[in-house]
Amino acid sequence: METLNTSRRTFIKTMTLAGGGLMLGFHLPISSKFAEASTKEQAINAFIRIAKDGDIAVMVPSSEMGQGIYTALPMIVAEELEADWTKVRPEMAPLGKEFKNPAFYMQSTGGSTSVKAWWQPLSQAGATAREMLIAAAAKKWGVAATECEAKNGMVLHKGSGKKLGYGDLVESASKLQAPKNPAMKPKDQYRLIGKSVKRLDTPAKVDGSAVFGIDVRVPNMLYGSVKTSPVFGGEVASMNEAAAKALKGVKAVVPVPNGVVVVADSYWRAKKGVDALDIQFKDGKHANLSNESISKSFHQALENKGAIAHAGGDVAANLKVAKKTIEVEYEVPFLAHATMEPQNCTAFVTQDSCEIWSPTQGQDPAAFVISQLTGLPPEKIKINTTFLGGGFGRRFEQDFLIHAVLASKAVGQPVKVVWSREEDTQHDFYRPCSVSKFQIGLGTDGMPVAWNNRIVCPSILTRVLPQYVKNGIDPTSVEGANELPYGIPHQHIDYVMKDTGIPVGFWRSVGSSHNAFYVESAIDEAAHASNQDPYQFRRKLLDSQPRFRTVLDMVAKNSGWGKSLPKGHFQGIALAKSFGSIVGEVAEISITPEGQVQVHRVVCVIDCGSVVNPDTVVAQMESGIVFGLTATLNGTITINKGRVIESNFHDYKMMRMAETPKIDVEIVQNTEAPGGVGEPGTPPVAPAITNAIFAATGYRIRKLPVSIHDLKSA
Amino acid sequence: MITLKINKKVHQVDVEPDTPLLWVLRDTLGMTGTKFGCGINQCGSCTVHFNGLPIRSCSVPVSAAQDAEILTIEGLSPDRTHAVQQAWIEEDVPQCGYCQSGQIMAAAALLSQNPKPTDADIDVAMTNICRCGTYQRIRKAIHRAAELI
Ligand code: FES
Ligand code: FES
Numbered sequence: 001m002e003t004l005n006t007s008r009r010t011f012i013k014t015m016t017l018a019g020g021g022l023m024l025g026f027h028l029p030i031s032s033k034f035a036e037a038s039t040k041e042q043a044i045n046a047f048i049r050i051a052k053d054g055d056i057a058v059m060v061p062s063s064e065m066g067q068g069i070y071t072a073l074p075m076i077v078a079e080e081l082e083a084d085w086t087k088v089r090p091e092m093a094p095l096g097k098e099f100k101n102p103a104f105y106m107q108s109t110g111g112s113t114s115v116k117a118w119w120q121p122l123s124q125a126g127a128t129a130r131e132m133l134i135a136a137a138a139k140k141w142g143v144a145a146t147e148c149e150a151k152n153g154m155v156l157h158k159g160s161g162k163k164l165g166y167g168d169l170v171e172s173a174s175k176l177q178a179p180k181n182p183a184m185k186p187k188d189q190y191r192l193i194g195k196s197v198k199r200l201d202t203p204a205k206v207d208g209s210a211v212f213g214i215d216v217r218v219p220n221m222l223y224g225s226v227k228t229s230p231v232f233g234g235e236v237a238s239m240n241e242a243a244a245k246a247l248k249g250v251k252a253v254v255p256v257p258n259g260v261v262v263v264a265d266s267y268w269r270a271k272k273g274v275d276a277l278d279i280q281f282k283d284g285k286h287a288n289l290s291n292e293s294i295s296k297s298f299h300q301a302l303e304n305k306g307a308i309a310h311a312g313g314d315v316a317a318n319l320k321v322a323k324k325t326i327e328v329e330y331e332v333p334f335l336a337h338a339t340m341e342p343q344n345c346t347a348f349v350t351q352d353s354c355e356i357w358s359p360t361q362g363q364d365p366a367a368f369v370i371s372q373l374t375g376l377p378p379e380k381i382k383i384n385t386t387f388l389g390g391g392f393g394r395r396f397e398q399d400f401l402i403h404a405v406l407a408s409k410a411v412g413q414p415v416k417v418v419w420s421r422e423e424d425t426q427h428d429f430y431r432p433c434s435v436s437k438f439q440i441g442l443g444t445d446g447m448p449v450a451w452n453n454r455i456v457c458p459s460i461l462t463r464v465l466p467q468y469v470k471n472g473i474d475p476t477s478v479e480g481a482n483e484l485p486y487g488i489p490h491q492h493i494d495y496v497m498k499d500t501g502i503p504v505g506f507w508r509s510v511g512s513s514h515n516a517f518y519v520e521s522a523i524d525e526a527a528h529a530s531n532q533d534p535y536q537f538r539r540k541l542l543d544s545q546p547r548f549r550t551v552l553d554m555v556a557k558n559s560g561w562g563k564s565l566p567k568g569h570f571q572g573i574a575l576a577k578s579f580g581s582i583v584g585e586v587a588e589i590s591i592t593p594e595g596q597v598q599v600h601r602v603v604c605v606i607d608c609g610s611v612v613n614p615d616t617v618v619a620q621m622e623s624g625i626v627f628g629l630t631a632t633l634n635g636t637i638t639i640n641k642g643r644v645i646e647s648n649f650h651d652y653k654m655m656r657m658a659e660t661p662k663i664d665v666e667i668v669q670n671t672e673a674p675g676g677v678g679e680p681g682t683p684p685v686a687p688a689i690t691n692a693i694f695a696a697t698g699y700r701i702r703k704l705p706v707s708i709h710d711l712k713s714a
Numbered sequence: 715m716i717t718l719k720i721n722k723k724v725h726q727v728d729v730e731p732d733t734p735l736l737w738v739l740r741d742t743l744g745m746t747g748t749k750f751g752c753g754i755n756q757c758g759s760c761t762v763h764f765n766g767l768p769i770r771s772c773s774v775p776v777s778a779a780q781d782a783e784i785l786t787i788e789g790l791s792p793d794r795t796h797a798v799q800q801a802w803i804e805e806d807v808p809q810c811g812y813c814q815s816g817q818i819m820a821a822a823a824l825l826s827q828n829p830k831p832t833d834a835d836i837d838v839a840m841t842n843i844c845r846c847g848t849y850q851r852i853r854k855a856i857h858r859a860a861e862l863i
Binding site: 064065066067068198199201202203204205206207208209210211212214215217223248266267268269338339340341342387388389390391418420421615619622623624625626627648649650654655656657658660662663 | 729730733734737740741742744745746747748749750751752753754756757759786787788790791794799802803806807808809810811812813814815818836837838840841842843844845846847848849850851852853
């Protein structure tokens with residue numbers, strides 16, 4: 001192992017690249033405990049390095065934010081590599097063009113894409129390396145490669161019984177030409193993929209050694225604490241810089257967009273520096289915004305004509321002749337991400353380089369922002385991705401990185417900027433608030449014939465990726481509403497884009513987080529309006545959708561739908577496809593005499609096609625459901641006078657142990673193309689709960705969260 | 715200078731007495747296993763043991779910790795062999811993992827007072843937030859740890 005100097009060796013390890021000389025690779029160890037434990041490794045391609053002792057490092061291009069990707073992607077590589085799984089370890093990939101997420105053409109993690117986008121390239125990387133290792137052994141033994149096979153980290157020669165470990169072969173293998181079309185395994189020969197495997201990151205997460213962004217420590221590092229304008233877009237009007245600088249340990253007050261970072265020799269001193277500033281802001285043009293004003297303008301906008309997201313048949317004519325028509329409006333509020341780890345980033349900017357240590361979902365966006373701020377070309381920028389203490393879409397943004405880069409640039413030393421929880425809650429890129437209106441025409445048999453749906457919602461992509469907004473449609477605003485699985489002959493779904501001045505961003509399950517609530521509530525209302533069982537009603541509409549119907553049938557069966565329940569318990573059902581996976585959920589609830597909703601059980605069935613690590617899929621469903629329950633029952637971000645009222649967990653409440661229901665998950669077994677799992681558990685939760693509340697009380701919740709409704713008198 | 719006893723070792727720290735114990739652990743002593751989540755005694759990410767009892771170190775000034783035995787996640791066991799850590803590994807509890815030091819310290823404190831907690835006991839004792847929603851597995855792992863002890 002070579003190091004630049006001992007003081008920085010924690011972060012530096014030599015990395016040999018195939019075909020090239022020795023290159024220095026910077027990386028963060030997964031665990032601070034193993035910072036120094038590494039042997040010289042030889043890269044066989046961009047994704048795989050093998051050490052003499054046979055240890056294998058798999059470069060993982062996706063950020064680990066809880067979804068288990070540090071295990072799932074190495075499993076894919078190890079399967080084709082025929083690796084000994086006990087010797088495989090994940091390592092976060094550096095910035096590099098090989099590591100661009102094929103789903104977005106940029107290095108980033110989101111949209112529940114990691115497994116589906118990387119399955120093929122990583123299988124290929126594993127298979128390529130395997131064939132090179134076999135070829136190296138064959139050459140050494142002077143036999144044909146076809147007489148050799150790879151198994152459990154070794155190459156064996158069938159005839160002679162000779163064998164060599166990968167560690168002994170890697171050096172010569174790495175000098176060989178990589179095969180263009182290596183043979184890949186048929187799915188029925190998988191021995192690792194499809195089996196529940198323990199997560200590789202668990203050990204470091206039970207002894208405190210896992211390194212999150214907030215845990216980064218580099219030599220000569222200072223700490224930054226942030227204060228930005230409570231009103232979005234406001235500017236600093238005045239502050240007492242001298243008072244802050246008079247405090248022990250405070251080094252600098254650095255201006256950043258809409259606020260300042262106070263830099264000190266510890267976080268606590270920096271934070272006290274912020275408090276001492278007595279900072280005042282000019283509120284700017286958003287000072288009159290409130291939930292009421294936004295909600296009113298959204299409901300008014302429902303009268304506007306929208307851009308067409310989907311149209312088929314003749315909705316207007318069929319609404320006229322329908323036997324019965326339902327007309328309903330729904331609404332959801334802004335929501336914050338509340339990642340458990342507050343936003344933070346560490347940066348070290350010099351004249352001719354910038355290195356950052358960031359819990360980021362967006363390495364390419366980070367590099368882009370750094371070059372904008374520093375003028376440095378990409379090759380002078382180093383990005384170390386740490387563990388993320390939750391992501392949920394929040395860490396695709398780069399606002400926290402800007403703070404760290406500007407602070408380091410100003411003081412000429414590494415600076416770790418850590419946001420307070422208050423700053424984090426009040427300066428998010430929120431799940432958009434939105435409203436949705438339906439006119440549903442029912443035919444003589446009570447089944448829907450016409451479906452007219454208009455969504456009013458702020459656009460996320462207009463700011464983030466404007467090239468994906470076409471003909472007035474932001475696909476993330478209408479996803480979950482524009483491709484109904486239900487066989488309804490006449491449909492018209494349109495979208496009115498409405499900005500509010502409140503920043504919006506990707507929030508776990510994005511548009512499906514509201515559209516599944518709208519669609520699955522509306523279908524439920526239609527079922528009740530025609531006096532039909534909500535499960536059977538949906539089932540009838542899924543004649544030509546066998547995968548949806550299987551999920552629906554399984555979740556009905558597993559939940560005991562229609563069977564007798566404990567006294568006072570009621571069920572609600574919902575079904576939604578998002579990110580390539582179909583999820584059905586049944587919630588079982590009761591309501592206390594005080595009007596409190598108690599959720600006893602959520603039964604979930606997911607069809608996500610081919611599965612890499614089943615236990616991770618189950619874990620992601622459990623996680624997505626709890627996330628959805630938090631939003632459904634209590635989640636609101638309230639805007640008043642242009643600022644967010646909620647500030648911390650006392651008023652932005654999270655589900656805790658005692659309120660969490662029993663969750664049962666079953667995975668549909670099939671070999672279809674893989675779908676996502678990080679997000680799809682969330683969308684059906686809200687309608688499953690509110691449909692259950694309707695079953696219990698006859699009261700229909702059309703505006704979230706549940707907590708704003710008085711269910712005592714319902 | 716303030717004298718602290720953490721994981722059975724004595725440390726001298728030169729910080730303002732009102733500095734929360736959390737930031738002394740993390741910044742001054744470099745023990746970053748204990749996490750910052752809210753700073754207002756709400757989330758439990760910063761849970762450590764104070765004379766054997768679980769406390770939230772973000773809300774305890776370092777001056778109040780002077781004569782106490784403090785135990786952090788780093789001191790729970792040298793090699794992840796504490797029953798709670800073992801059970802956490804068996805049940806694959808962590809997702810992002812950020813809350814888990816605090817959850818483990820809270821669970822270890824619960825089990826040291828109540829070796830066979832019921833579900834109701836767990837509901838009362840385990841009030842730490844997990845944004846990843848690992849509660850069901852935490853509950854299972856606590857029952858498992860109770861068997862291992
Ligand atoms: S950080 Fe101490 S309770 Fe949240
Ligand atoms: S595991 Fe992520 S917050 Fe608990």
